[in-house]
Amino acid sequence: MNEDRRSFIKKAGIGILAGIGSAAGLFPALSLEKTVFPAWDEKPEPGKHRWGMLIDTRKCSGNCKECVAACHFTHNVPDFGNRKDEVKWIWKSSYENVFPTASRQFQSSEVTERPYVALCNHCAEPPCTKACPTEATFRRWDGIVSMDYHRCIGCRFCMAACPYGSRSFNWRDPREGIKLASTEYPTRMQGVVEKCNFCSERLVKGLDPACVEACPEQALVFGDLNDPASEIRKLLESSETMQRKPELGTKPSVFYII
Amino acid sequence: MLIVVLAGVYAFRHQESQAEKVAAPAAAAAVDSSACIGSKEYMRANHMRVLAEWRHSSVREGNRVWVAPDGRKIDKSLNTCLNCHSSNRMFCFNCHMYANVKPNCWNCHISPMEAP
Incomplete structure (x- = not known):
């Protein structure tokens, strides 16, 4: 018993x-993805902020890909390991690819051999939003060129319109290409275009973009271009900067210190 | 030991200065996924309209706060719903399978069934 x-x-x-x-x-x-109370209590005033980024290419070191890794993990960007299916939000490229129309002759070889971080420029006059037939991509109240993936029909007009190659098409189901998935952000589906969103989901929480936070050299500076007291505006005031293909009149919000 | 403490302080200060660059939240309130935003009957009939309206006003207009009739302020997000409803893995699927409805939410969003 x-x-x-x-x-x-x-x-x-x-x-x-x-x-x-x-x-x-x-x-x-x-x-699961955490719900965070939004930063703005009501409808924001259009045009009050204009988010921008300044990349100090002198600090950016050759083989480091921390910004790319952080961004692509945060946003569940797939990696299929081949150029044809490549999806990228932020990437590193060479001088002649990032500034193909730079008019300066006899640029120093030190400058032309540096790696350059490229991402969506969040243009003030974005050609992609004008090409989109469904208004799936649009310029937000705070200057971010955003995408509503629900509305994207995958026509890729925006990819043709973007002069910076900042947009990628999901030829394959992106979930197959995600090795380490983040549960904080959704994925996309096959047949839609995707691109950098300036971490709008992090800005709502009062955080800097993932790439800015990840950079070990603090080469990326993020801030409000409409605020003359912001760090980015002070740096723009004090240093010589470049934009990508300024002659096209797209007015990029991403600046480079050369 | 001292080096570790100093490194910690430095890292902390760095984090703080990083956070300051972006506009501070104008309003803050508790996240509330504790109770449903509407009655069971209302949500059964209208959850898809609520979600579509939330998506439009939050993504397009930047108005992310929904004020419930009882005054609670709620983040307009699918996650507000899922924070509670993902406790039942079949929550969305039981009804949708019965009604033969095939929403495409889970092509991108993480469904209660796939939650890790």
């Missing part, structure tokens, strides 16, 4: 532990 009772209690204890374990697996709420 006593032995039976003892083994019953043992088994019951194991059963309770197993129950707790399975319940922890069944309630995954904590591991």
Whole structure:
């Protein structure tokens, strides 16, 4: 009798532990994307802010790809390992690819051999939004050229219109190409275009973009171009900067210190 | 030991200065996924309209706050719903399968069934 009772209690204890374990697996709420209370309580004033980025290419070191890795992990950007299916939000490229129309002759070889970070320029006059037939891509109230993936029909007019190659098309189901998935941000689906969103989901929480936070050299500066007191405006005031293909009149919000 | 403490302080200060560059949140309130935003009947009939309206006003107009009739302020996000409803893995699917409705939410968003 006593032995039976003892083994019953043992088994019951194991059963309770197993129950707790399975319940922890069944309630995954904590591991999902977190809901964060938004930064702006009501409709924002259009044009009050204009987010921009300044890239100090003198600080950017050759083989470091921290910004790319952080961005692509944060936003579940797939990597298929080939150029044809490539999807990129931020990438490193050479001087002649980033500034193909730079008119300066006999630029120093030190400058032309540096790597340059390229991303969506969030233009003040974006050609992509004008090409989009469904208004899936549009310029937001704060200057960010944003995408509503729900509305994208995958026509790729925006890719043809963008002079910077900042847009990528999902030829394949992106979920196949995501090795380490972040649960904080959705993926995209096959047949839509995607691009950098200036981390608008992080700005809402009062955070800097993931690439800015990840850069070990603090070569990326993010801020409000409409605020003369902001760090980015002070740096623009004090240093010689370049934009990509300024002659096209797209007015990029991404600046480069050469 | 001292070096570790100094490095910690430095890292912390760096984090703070990073956070300051972006506009501070104008209003802050508790995130509330504790109770449903509407009655069961209303949500059964209208959840898709609520989500579509939330998407439009938050993504296009930047108005991310929905004020419930009882005064609660709620983030217009699918996650507000999922923070609670993902506790039941079949929450969305039971009804949709019965009604033969195939929404494409889960092509991109993480569904209650796939939640890690």
